[in-house]
Amino acid sequence: MWVKIIKYVIGTLIVICCLHLYFRYFEWKNIYYPAREISITPESLGLKFEDVFFETDDHVTLNGWYIPCEKAVSTLLLCHGNAGNISDRLDSIDIFHDIDLNVFIFDYRGYGKSKGFPTEKGTYLDAMAAYKWLISEKKPDEDKIIIFGRSLGGAIAIDLAAKINKGLLISESAFTSIIDIGKEFYPFLPIKYCASIKYDSIQKIKNVRIPKLIIHSENDEIIPFHHGEKLFKAALLPKQFYKMQGGHNDSFMAMGKEYGNRIRNFQLKEKER
16 A cells, blocks of 8 residues: 555656756747857958956856947947857847947857856856956947847846946847746646746846837747837836837848847937937
């Protein structure tokens, strides 16, 4: 009798542990899509750049590119999305360079040449380390730094901005939280009770006091438009909203020069405050 009960309990615990491990793997695989190969560099655009390495507070070595602009009016720290690596962001680098911005883009741990393994806490540490490298090595005016994040990078940029509260914040195609987006993708799963990765931007943006520009496409097929609307509604003043057209991964290209001009005008307006 007792032997059967013990076997049943042990079997049940094993099943629960296996389900837990599978869910953690499933969760991670649905959030992070790192690529290691650096396929191209800013040299292909005729842009000079510095290939730099720096260390996080938990001693992980990261890689990034600093792309200077001779006519720079500000510096943009670029937190990219969840897939690929920095070599997949040349279109964005080119746009920001054309509107007279220095650009510092970095790879999160586990992406490109950066060491380690991506986690939520790790990506926050990575962004902070990138910011510290930028201000210590390039010494820009901290009140003029643009903290920019697209998609997953939006959540990372919002977290950094809430901690720094200096400069400007631009969040593009970002979600309110992993739990919210998870419930939309997988309504049959108890995401709220099982998720270990949060990226709770809807709460963190309430602590961002610097000027902010929230950008989202009303045609976004991955992160629905209402996520951008909710982030904007939750954000403190001063704030602006820019509604784009196009898909999640190409809307900034689909908008043409209007996109770059909108960011330039935001930066110039807030600079004059």
